[in-house]
Amino acid sequence: MISSRYAVAVHILSLIAFTPEQPQSSEDLAASIGVHPVLVRSTLGLLRKAGLVHTRQGVAGSQLTRPLSEITMLEVFRAVLDEKDLFSMHDQPNPNCPIGRNIQGSLEWVFLEATRGMEERLARVTLADVVDDLSHRIDTPSSLV
Known part of the structure; x- marks a missing residue:
């Protein structure tokens, strides 16, 4: 499962993109994201x-x-x-069970694909795409953070 760190990273980058002339402290960023500044x-x-x-x-x-358009x-x-x-695979399937003995091999190709x-898909989406979408959703950009 993808951790929320990915969404936090995109949130941070988006805030930086929207406020390039306004330096944001980790506390400012954390306030927008709703996390502890240490995570930021x-x-x-x-x-x-x-x-x-x-x-x-x-x-x-x-x-x-x-530039945003160069960051995928x-x-x-x-x-x-x-x-x-x-x-991730579970670590210790039962080797005495035919399913347990073989499940990891059967799942590897599924997970790989x-x-x-x-x-x-992520390689085709840039940070510019995300920021552009955000700009259409934000009522007043001056109210950031």
Whole structure:
């Protein structure tokens, strides 16, 4: 199951995109997202490590490293989650049971194809697409955070 960290990461990037001249602290971002600032800081660290944002320790605010249209949702996914987070096998099926002994092999190809399909779709959606959709949903952008 995909953790909410992915949605948090997209939320952070969207806030940065909407307020490029207005530096947002991790507390500001957390207030919009509804999470603890520590989660925001750790997620920003992953986004920075992936080369999606530029941050400076001790200084409020982050900047995107590339235009929105050049950041895919797949890049964001890979920045904050591991493919193992999508589907996982149960660790100890009963080897004495014919189903338990073989279920993992039967599920591997299903999970692999599902992962590939999701990744192909996320590779075609950019952060610009998400931000554009958001801009049509927001009544007054000046009321952000």
